[in-house]
Amino acid sequence: xxxxxxxxxxxxxxxxxxxxxxxxxxxxxxxxxxxxxxxxxxxxxxxxxxxxxxxxxxxxxxxxxxxxxxxxxxxxxxxxxxxxxxxxxxxxxxxxxxxxxxxxxxxxxxxxxxx
Amino acid sequence: xxxxxxxxxxxxxxxxxxxxxxxxxxxxxxxxxxxxxxxxxxxxxxxxxxxxxxxxxxxxxxxxxxxxxxxxxxxxxxxxxxxxxxxxxxxxxxxxxxxxxxxxxxxxxxxxxxxx
Numbered sequence: 001x002x003x004x005x006x007x008x009x010x011x012x013x014x015x016x017x018x019x020x021x022x023x024x025x026x027x028x029x030x031x032x033x034x035x036x037x038x039x040x041x042x043x044x045x046x047x048x049x050x051x052x053x054x055x056x057x058x059x060x061x062x063x064x065x066x067x068x069x070x071x072x073x074x075x076x077x078x079x080x081x082x083x084x085x086x087x088x089x090x091x092x093x094x095x096x097x098x099x100x101x102x103x104x105x106x107x108x109x110x111x112x113x114x115x
Numbered sequence: 116x117x118x119x120x121x122x123x124x125x126x127x128x129x130x131x132x133x134x135x136x137x138x139x140x141x142x143x144x145x146x147x148x149x150x151x152x153x154x155x156x157x158x159x160x161x162x163x164x165x166x167x168x169x170x171x172x173x174x175x176x177x178x179x180x181x182x183x184x185x186x187x188x189x190x191x192x193x194x195x196x197x198x199x200x201x202x203x204x205x206x207x208x209x210x211x212x213x214x215x216x217x218x219x220x221x222x223x224x225x226x227x228x229x230x231x
Contacts, residue, residue: 035218041223045218093159
Protein backbone atom coordinates (compact mmCIF):
# COMPACT_ATOMS: atom_id res chain seq x y z
CA UNK A 1 0.00 0.00 0.00
CA UNK A 2 1.14 3.55 -0.63
CA UNK A 3 2.61 5.35 2.37
CA UNK A 4 1.81 8.74 3.87
CA UNK A 5 2.51 11.43 1.28
CA UNK A 6 3.65 14.91 2.23
CA UNK A 7 4.51 17.97 0.22
CA UNK A 8 6.52 20.01 -0.21
CA UNK A 9 9.58 18.23 1.12
CA UNK A 10 11.46 21.49 1.63
CA UNK A 11 10.37 25.09 2.00
CA UNK A 12 12.35 28.24 2.74
CA UNK A 13 10.49 31.42 3.62
CA UNK A 14 11.16 34.69 5.37
CA UNK A 15 9.64 35.49 8.74
CA UNK A 16 6.12 36.87 8.65
CA UNK A 17 5.39 35.00 5.41
CA UNK A 18 2.88 32.18 5.23
CA UNK A 19 3.34 28.54 4.30
CA UNK A 20 1.12 25.50 3.85
CA UNK A 21 1.91 21.82 4.07
CA UNK A 22 -0.18 19.02 2.63
CA UNK A 23 -0.59 15.46 3.80
CA UNK A 24 -2.35 12.51 2.23
CA UNK A 25 -2.63 9.61 4.68
CA UNK A 26 -2.74 5.93 3.88
CA UNK A 27 -6.04 5.04 2.28
CA UNK A 28 -8.68 4.14 4.84
CA UNK A 29 -6.82 5.53 7.84
CA UNK A 30 -9.27 7.40 10.04
CA UNK A 31 -6.80 9.14 12.33
CA UNK A 32 -4.33 11.76 11.17
CA UNK A 33 -1.69 13.55 13.23
CA UNK A 34 0.58 16.53 12.60
CA UNK A 35 3.84 16.65 14.55
CA UNK A 36 6.53 19.33 14.74
CA UNK A 37 10.13 18.12 15.07
CA UNK A 38 12.66 20.81 15.92
CA UNK A 39 16.28 19.92 15.28
CA UNK A 40 17.68 17.83 18.11
CA UNK A 41 14.29 17.12 19.67
CA UNK A 42 11.63 14.48 19.46
CA UNK A 43 8.44 15.09 17.53
CA UNK A 44 5.78 17.13 19.32
CA UNK A 45 2.11 16.59 18.59
CA UNK A 46 0.38 19.64 17.13
CA UNK A 47 -3.04 18.29 16.23
CA UNK A 48 -4.95 15.03 15.93
CA UNK A 49 -7.93 14.44 13.62
CA UNK A 50 -10.40 11.60 13.77
CA UNK A 51 -11.99 11.56 10.31
CA UNK A 52 -12.75 15.27 9.76
CA UNK A 53 -13.07 16.21 13.43
CA UNK A 54 -10.38 17.60 15.73
CA UNK A 55 -9.65 15.32 18.69
CA UNK A 56 -6.72 17.21 20.23
CA UNK A 57 -5.23 20.57 19.31
CA UNK A 58 -4.06 21.56 22.79
CA UNK A 59 -0.46 22.10 21.65
CA UNK A 60 -1.25 23.92 18.41
CA UNK A 61 -0.25 27.63 18.54
CA UNK A 62 -3.61 28.78 17.30
CA UNK A 63 -2.60 32.40 16.85
CA UNK A 64 -0.50 31.40 13.86
CA UNK A 65 -1.10 27.71 13.08
CA UNK A 66 -4.22 26.23 11.56
CA UNK A 67 -5.06 22.81 10.18
CA UNK A 68 -7.99 21.24 8.44
CA UNK A 69 -9.13 17.88 7.17
CA UNK A 70 -12.36 18.87 5.49
CA UNK A 71 -13.33 15.59 3.85
CA UNK A 72 -11.69 13.31 6.36
CA UNK A 73 -8.94 12.32 3.95
CA UNK A 74 -6.08 14.67 3.18
CA UNK A 75 -5.06 17.51 5.45
CA UNK A 76 -3.40 20.91 5.27
CA UNK A 77 -1.33 22.60 7.96
CA UNK A 78 -0.83 26.36 7.60
CA UNK A 79 1.46 28.79 9.37
CA UNK A 80 0.70 32.49 9.10
CA UNK A 81 2.75 34.51 9.89
CA UNK A 82 5.83 32.36 10.34
CA UNK A 83 8.41 33.03 13.04
CA UNK A 84 12.06 32.01 13.17
CA UNK A 85 11.26 29.40 15.84
CA UNK A 86 8.89 27.63 13.45
CA UNK A 87 11.89 26.24 11.58
CA UNK A 88 11.38 22.49 11.92
CA UNK A 89 10.33 19.34 10.15
CA UNK A 90 6.57 18.90 10.05
CA UNK A 91 5.60 15.26 10.15
CA UNK A 92 2.26 13.82 9.22
CA UNK A 93 1.20 10.41 10.50
CA UNK A 94 -1.89 8.27 10.14
CA UNK A 95 -3.36 5.21 11.81
CA UNK A 96 -6.19 2.88 11.00
CA UNK A 97 -8.82 3.39 13.63
CA UNK A 98 -9.97 5.24 16.66
CA UNK A 99 -7.91 3.21 19.09
CA UNK A 100 -4.24 3.84 19.32
CA UNK A 101 -2.41 0.63 18.62
CA UNK A 102 0.80 2.57 18.32
CA UNK A 103 1.07 1.67 14.68
CA UNK A 104 1.41 5.19 13.37
CA UNK A 105 2.67 5.44 9.83
CA UNK A 106 4.78 8.54 9.28
CA UNK A 107 5.48 10.48 6.14
CA UNK A 108 8.98 11.70 5.31
CA UNK A 109 8.18 15.17 6.55
CA UNK A 110 8.26 18.72 5.26
CA UNK A 111 11.34 20.68 6.28
CA UNK A 112 10.66 24.37 6.90
CA UNK A 113 13.38 26.98 7.18
CA UNK A 114 12.34 30.46 8.28
CA UNK A 115 14.90 33.20 7.61
CA UNK B 116 1.82 15.72 32.48
CA UNK B 117 3.45 12.76 30.85
CA UNK B 118 7.14 12.93 29.89
CA UNK B 119 9.77 10.69 28.37
CA UNK B 120 13.47 10.88 29.18
CA UNK B 121 16.19 9.42 27.02
CA UNK B 122 19.34 10.15 29.03
CA UNK B 123 21.82 9.42 26.25
CA UNK B 124 21.93 11.95 23.40
CA UNK B 125 24.60 10.00 21.51
CA UNK B 126 25.80 6.41 21.80
CA UNK B 127 28.67 4.87 19.87
CA UNK B 128 28.84 1.09 19.51
CA UNK B 129 31.15 -1.14 17.54
CA UNK B 130 29.58 -3.27 14.85
CA UNK B 131 28.73 -6.67 16.27
CA UNK B 132 28.59 -5.41 19.85
CA UNK B 133 25.47 -5.38 21.99
CA UNK B 134 23.32 -2.30 22.44
CA UNK B 135 21.08 -0.89 25.13
CA UNK B 136 19.24 2.40 24.79
CA UNK B 137 17.63 3.78 27.91
CA UNK B 138 14.16 5.21 28.30
CA UNK B 139 12.37 6.41 31.43
CA UNK B 140 8.86 7.77 31.56
CA UNK B 141 6.72 9.76 33.93
CA UNK B 142 3.01 8.98 33.79
CA UNK B 143 0.07 8.63 36.14
CA UNK B 144 -0.64 5.06 35.11
CA UNK B 145 1.27 2.58 33.01
CA UNK B 146 1.10 4.05 29.53
CA UNK B 147 1.42 2.35 26.21
CA UNK B 148 5.15 2.31 25.36
CA UNK B 149 6.86 2.42 21.98
CA UNK B 150 10.22 2.60 20.30
CA UNK B 151 10.56 4.23 16.89
CA UNK B 152 13.57 4.53 14.60
CA UNK B 153 14.27 7.40 12.23
CA UNK B 154 16.87 6.95 9.53
CA UNK B 155 18.30 10.03 7.81
CA UNK B 156 15.78 11.63 5.48
CA UNK B 157 13.12 9.06 6.28
CA UNK B 158 9.99 8.93 8.36
CA UNK B 159 9.75 7.24 11.73
CA UNK B 160 9.21 3.50 11.79
CA UNK B 161 7.75 1.52 14.66
CA UNK B 162 10.22 -1.00 16.12
CA UNK B 163 8.07 -2.43 18.90
CA UNK B 164 5.38 -1.64 21.42
CA UNK B 165 4.18 -2.67 24.87
CA UNK B 166 0.60 -2.54 26.01
CA UNK B 167 0.38 -5.21 28.72
CA UNK B 168 1.37 -8.78 29.50
CA UNK B 169 4.83 -10.18 28.97
CA UNK B 170 7.30 -7.46 29.93
CA UNK B 171 9.85 -8.52 27.32
CA UNK B 172 8.66 -7.60 23.85
CA UNK B 173 10.19 -8.52 20.53
CA UNK B 174 10.26 -6.16 17.60
CA UNK B 175 11.49 -5.90 14.07
CA UNK B 176 15.13 -5.92 12.98
CA UNK B 177 16.19 -8.05 15.95
CA UNK B 178 15.32 -5.48 18.61
CA UNK B 179 13.70 -6.19 21.94
CA UNK B 180 12.65 -4.07 24.90
CA UNK B 181 11.92 -4.77 28.53
CA UNK B 182 9.29 -2.98 30.56
CA UNK B 183 10.18 -2.51 34.24
CA UNK B 184 7.32 -1.00 36.19
CA UNK B 185 9.39 -0.43 39.36
CA UNK B 186 11.89 1.65 37.42
CA UNK B 187 9.41 3.29 35.01
CA UNK B 188 11.75 2.16 32.26
CA UNK B 189 11.44 0.66 28.81
CA UNK B 190 14.98 0.04 27.57
CA UNK B 191 15.71 -1.08 24.02
CA UNK B 192 18.27 -3.80 23.36
CA UNK B 193 19.91 -5.60 20.48
CA UNK B 194 22.46 -8.39 20.96
CA UNK B 195 24.58 -7.56 17.91
CA UNK B 196 24.33 -4.30 15.98
CA UNK B 197 24.84 -3.88 12.26
CA UNK B 198 26.10 -0.77 10.47
CA UNK B 199 22.58 -0.29 9.08
CA UNK B 200 21.29 0.27 12.63
CA UNK B 201 22.87 3.73 12.71
CA UNK B 202 19.92 6.07 13.14
CA UNK B 203 17.96 8.16 15.64
CA UNK B 204 15.91 6.18 18.14
CA UNK B 205 12.88 7.58 19.91
CA UNK B 206 11.02 6.24 22.90
CA UNK B 207 7.37 7.30 23.13
CA UNK B 208 4.33 6.92 25.37
CA UNK B 209 0.60 7.15 24.79
CA UNK B 210 -2.42 7.09 27.10
CA UNK B 211 -3.47 3.53 27.92
CA UNK B 212 -6.74 2.25 26.55
CA UNK B 213 -6.62 4.00 23.24
CA UNK B 214 -9.27 6.15 21.68
CA UNK B 215 -9.77 9.86 22.01
CA UNK B 216 -6.72 12.08 22.32
CA UNK B 217 -4.01 9.49 22.05
CA UNK B 218 -1.14 11.18 20.30
CA UNK B 219 2.32 9.97 21.18
CA UNK B 220 4.66 11.87 23.52
CA UNK B 221 8.22 11.37 22.36
CA UNK B 222 11.56 11.58 24.09
CA UNK B 223 14.32 13.71 22.60
CA UNK B 224 15.95 10.75 20.94
CA UNK B 225 19.27 8.91 21.05
CA UNK B 226 21.60 9.14 18.09
CA UNK B 227 23.25 5.77 17.49
CA UNK B 228 26.64 5.70 15.80
CA UNK B 229 28.12 2.40 14.63
CA UNK B 230 31.91 2.06 14.51
CA UNK B 231 33.40 -0.39 12.02
